[in-house]
Amino acid sequence: MKSSNETAAKASGKNRLRTDTFATSVFILLAVTLVQRTVGFGRGILLGRWLSPEELGQWDLTYSFLLLAAPLAVLGVPGSFGRYAEQFRQRGQLRTFLKRSMLWTSICCVAATLLIAWGAAFFSDIIFNSQQHVNLTVGIAYCLAAIILHHTLTALLTAMRLYRVVSAMTFAQSMLFAIVALTLVWRSPTTASVLIGYGLACLISSLGALVWAWPGLREIDQPQESVAHNEFWPKLLRFAFFVWVSNLLSHLFAIIDRSMLVHYSGMSPAEAWDQIGQYHTSRIVPMLLVSFADLLGGLLLPHLSADWETGKKEEVSKRLNLTLKLTSLGMLCFGAAVLVTRPFLFGVLLEGKYALGATVLPWTLAGCVWFGLYSISQNYMWCAEKTRLATVPLMWGVGANVTLNLILLPQFGLYGAVLATASATFVCFVASLRLNGQHGMQVDAGTWLMIGVPAVLGLGIIPTALALLGLTFALLATNLVLTETDRRDLAKVVAAALAKFMPSRRATSAATS
Known part of the structure; x- marks a missing residue:
């Protein structure tokens, strides 16, 4: 018993x-x-x-x-x-x-x-x-x-x-x-x-x-047999060290603008805190995109890793391309909705206390979309165990962010800091895709198109709306954004989800037949 x-x-x-x-x-x-x-x-x-x-x-x-x-x-x-x-x-x-x-x-x-x-x-x-x-x-x-x-x-x-x-x-x-x-x-x-x-x-x-x-x-x-420490730790810590460096650079990149506002702008601490509070309100909605991308990237990595371990490297490339394109498109639609509702968000919900936050919102949106896409794209180098090289795009991004803030922050204040961060994020994302391409990822034309599109968010609602109309036409009438392979893979995912979460419908169909 x-x-x-x-x-x-x-x-x-x-x-x-x-x-x-x-x-x-x-x-x-x-x-x-x-x-x-x-x-x-x-x-x-x-x-x-x-x-x-x-x-x-x-x-x-x-x-x-x-x-x-x-x-x-x-x-x-x-x-x-x-x-x-x-x-x-x-x-x-x-x-x-x-x-x-x-x-x-x-x-x-x-x-x-x-x-x-x-x-x-x-x-x-x-x-x-x-x-x-x-x-x-x-x-x-x-x-x-x-x-x-x-x-x-x-x-x-x-x-x-x-x-x-x-x-x-x-x-x-x-x-x-x-x-x-x-x-x-x-x-x-x-x-x-x-x-x-x-x-x-x-x-x-x-x-x-x-x-x-x-x-x-x-x-x-x-375990059936013990794992020797000299076989376990060197491999793990080598990978972990470059993850650590990547985290350091990633989070430094994310806080450079606010740290420079506190320590470099020439403002008193109280004035700098006020400006950062304004900036914070412009990030309330856009940071939802970054959080979603982090969750999606973490969800995707074990599946990409499983494909990589079984030798399906081409499948890793295709899945990552499709994920980047769909994520960029979804974030662009979300960003357009945010721009439309900006007067209500800052004028009514936030009681008009954060006018400067409303001003910098468009470029905050664009920067957060690029950062979210970058966080997804780096999964390829992690699968390839090239974590040392995965830090290179972040180095480019940190360098660009510091340089642009040094130039723009004294002249334009918070708006300059936000524009500098968005531009540096784009540099980081492009460098990540180029690095992936050098190590086997086939970055298709649709992916390259979709990484540039979020820039229209920084220009306002009218350019964003025009871009969405153009993308709608491209999706429906051409293979410019989604290839035939993308469409088949997407259909399989949708079918699997429906089969999993609609059992009653499946059972009814079986009984009828």
Whole structure:
């Protein structure tokens, strides 16, 4: 009886780790993201209404630092999950991989938290250009630990293709952040209130996902033969190091404009925080596109990696081309809708407090579309294990961003900083595709066309509308954007999704026949 119970428990645990198909993953992603981002939009609007521009600017700087510090603190090891979890699973060594990588991540997390808390005055000056926020910086240190836990679990469960669990976890985090942070801000409209809400949301949602997945993780089979450390760590850390460098450059790229506003613009700290608060409101909606692209890229990587491991490199190229084209088209349509609703967004929802944010919105949109597409495109180099080279586009982007901000920021203020960032993002994205092409990816003409189209968002609604009309004609009457192969692959994905999520219709058809 005991043996039977143990067998049943083991089977139940392993069933929890059952992977999701690509079609299932896409459906779950779209459904959950729609609800989650709607909640995020509402949260961002209410924070904009209830916080002053200065407090909102301080929260933007706080959040930017946390996003920079979280992957850097763990030295990129969780970033390797998407690439190597499937490889170790196929070798029967997944348990060893998880135990060693999680121990590494835990040690790094504790060290980073203690370092920031101990050097709070130094980090306060780095983040805010002021040492008057030491207590807030100590709070940032403890919040960082919760964020590392959340990011690590997200990376692990995504790598294991448990998208239903990842979606539930991120949804819970978003809802908790909205409920807790807005409740605290309503009572005390400060940056600290938002920080506490964010940290608690990450911690609670992570613990919930861990409790759910723990039985399955415990039942992962012991490896039949041990993995020597000198065979395990060099390969993993080499990949993780360049993921770490990539994360460093990526997040530096994302915060250069705001850091230069704080430290280089010549404004007082309070004036700079106000400008960053204006910038933050222009990013409330566009950052939804970046978040979606990050989720889509993480979802796509294990599937691309599985194709790569089985020698289907041409399939990787085709799938990535199609994903970039469809994502660019969808983001362009979304951006056009945002431009149309701009007067309502800034005049009514944000009570007219952020006129400068409304001014820079078009180029913020264009830059976020390009950054989202770039984050998807870099998956090819990760599959090819060319992570060292994958940092090259980011180097170009960081260099272009700093140079353009040095030129445009003193003359045009916030508008110059936003234009510089959008232009540098385009440079980074083009460099990424060129690098992919040099290592086997066949970037087709439709993809090259779609990477330039988001520039019309920066020019306003009329050029954007004309571009959408032209693309509609190209999609319906030509193969300029989607090739015949793209159309067949897209039809297969749609058919698989319908077959998966419309069982009643399938059963009815079978009964009728």
